[in-house]
Amino acid sequence: MYVSETAIQPSTDLPPAPVTTGDLVFVHAGFGEQAVPYEQAWELQRRLHERRVADEIPDVCLLLEHPPVYTAGKRTEPLDRPIGDPGAPVIDVDRGGKITWHGPGQLVGYPIVRLKEPVDVVAYVRTIEEALIRACADLGLATKRVEGRSGVWVSGVPDRKVGAIGIRVSRGVTMHGFEINCDADLSWFDRIVPCGIRDAGVTSLSQELDREVSVAETLALTEQRLAEALGAANTAHRTLSAMLGGDPTGQPIAL
Numbered sequence: 348m349y350v351s352e353t354a355i356q357p358s359t360d361l362p363p364a365p366v367t368t369g370d371l372v373f374v375h376a377g378f379g380e381q382a383v384p385y386e387q388a389w390e391l392q393r394r395l396h397e398r399r400v401a402d403e404i405p406d407v408c409l410l411l412e413h414p415p416v417y418t419a420g421k422r423t424e425p426l427d428r429p430i431g432d433p434g435a436p437v438i439d440v441d442r443g444g445k446i447t448w449h450g451p452g453q454l455v456g457y458p459i460v461r462l463k464e465p466v467d468v469v470a471y472v473r474t475i476e477e478a479l480i481r482a483c484a485d486l487g488l489a490t491k492r493v494e495g496r497s498g499v500w501v502s503g504v505p506d507r508k509v510g511a512i513g514i515r516v517s518r519g520v521t522m523h524g525f526e527i528n529c530d531a532d533l534s535w536f537d538r539i540v541p542c543g544i545r546d547a548g549v550t551s552l553s554q555e556l557d558r559e560v561s562v563a564e565t566l567a568l569t570e571q572r573l574a575e576a577l578g579a580a581n582t583a584h585r586t587l588s589a590m591l592g593g594d595p596t597g598q599p600i601a602l
Contacts, residue, residue, distance in 0.1 A: 369405055371460075371579035373570050374587050376411040378562060385416040385438055385449065388457065392522050394591060395459045400518045404590055408524075408573065409457040412562060413449040417539060420444035420513050429538040442523035444497070444513035446539050452531035452551070454562045454569060457524040460577065468516055472497055475525050478576035479510040482527070482569045488555050499527075507550035527569065529553065529562045 376391065377383040383391075388411060398404045415435035419428065423445045428437065435450070449455055462471055476492055479499045483490045490499045490509060499510035515522045528551035536549045552560035574582045 369461075369579065370581045370583065371574050371577060372405055372407045372583050372585050372590065374407060374409050374585060374590055375566075376409045376587055378412045379451075382412040382414050382451065385413050385418060385436070388413065388455075389440065391587070391591075392457050392459065396517065396520055396522050398590070398592070399459050399461060399520045403592070406458070406460045406577070406579070407585075407590055408459070408570075409587075410566065410570070411455055411457075412451060412453060413455060415448070415450035415535060417446055417448050418442075419446040427539060433535075433538045435535070440523070442513040442515045444511075447511055447513070447526070448535045448539065449526060450531060450535060452529050452553075452562065454527045454529055454565050455524070456526075456569065456573070458521055458573070458577070460521045462516065462519055462521065464519070466516060466519055468514070471516070471521065472512055472514065474576045475512050475514075475573075476510075478569070478573040479512075479525060479527060481572040481576070482565065483509065483552065485568045485572070486552060486556065486560060486565065488552060501550055501555055503548075505548050507548040507555075509550050509552060509555065527552070527565060529560050529565050 376388065388409065391409065395404065395407055395409070399407065417429065417433060417435055417437040418440045419437060420440060420442045422443065427446045435448070476497070476499055480490050483499060488501070488509070490501055493500045493506055497512045498508050501507045501509055510525060510527045512525045513523050528549065530553040531551055533549055533551060533554070552565065570582070
């Protein structure tokens with residue numbers, strides 16, 4: 348099950364209902380010089396997804412940066428893709444949506460979350476949007492939803508996307524997730540049609556707030572707002588090894 352831009356229904360001003368009432372564990376997988384190559388992070392998602400489906404772990408959210416990479420979702424069209432050598436790999440992935448870029452200066456989050464029954468994918472996307480909208484507000488930037496499109500937007504002519512969302516739901520558990528442009532080099536987006544949208548722009552927190560807003564500054568606020576929006580009863584940090592079952596002594600550290 349996937350979600351795409353055209354699958355999103357008109358939004359409301361009301362926040363979505365909590366997705367979960369259980370625990371949510373945050374894993375800092377790698378930032379800066381320890382940025383995680385996309386295909387490695389994708390494999391980590393698959394392994395964590397299997398463990399979550401089997402109820403071996405609670406809900407978990409990987410937070411990280413990637414080295415430069417383009418990822419193309421199921422609805423990517425040929426004209427959306429870069430022409431020639433874009434300077435970074437282009438990887439076809441099993442999420443909804445179209446093509447986007449990941450790289451330094453962009454906070455990426457991959458929630459591996461069991462959704463309540465009956466599964467409502469659009470409500471889950473709305474929940475992630477709500478978390479990002481609140482995190483942006485904490486930093487001083489007013490953002491909004493745009494009817495018929497996923498993500499988080501800054502008003503203007505044209506509107507500008509500061510946060511993107513693309514997910515997959517399999518066996519009731521989510522994969523893939525969201526990105527927030529903090530102080531990313533936005534010229535990477537010039538080589539594609541981001542999310543297949545030709546009549547809007549892409550922006551960053553730093554560009555909109557006219558100051559440097561780093562991934563590090565954005566990280567804790569995003570964790571807090573994501574936990575609130577998902578309705579998590581408890582939150583913790585754990586190592587990746589502990590969540591994969593390789594470190595039986597790994598203990599959670601309460602936020």
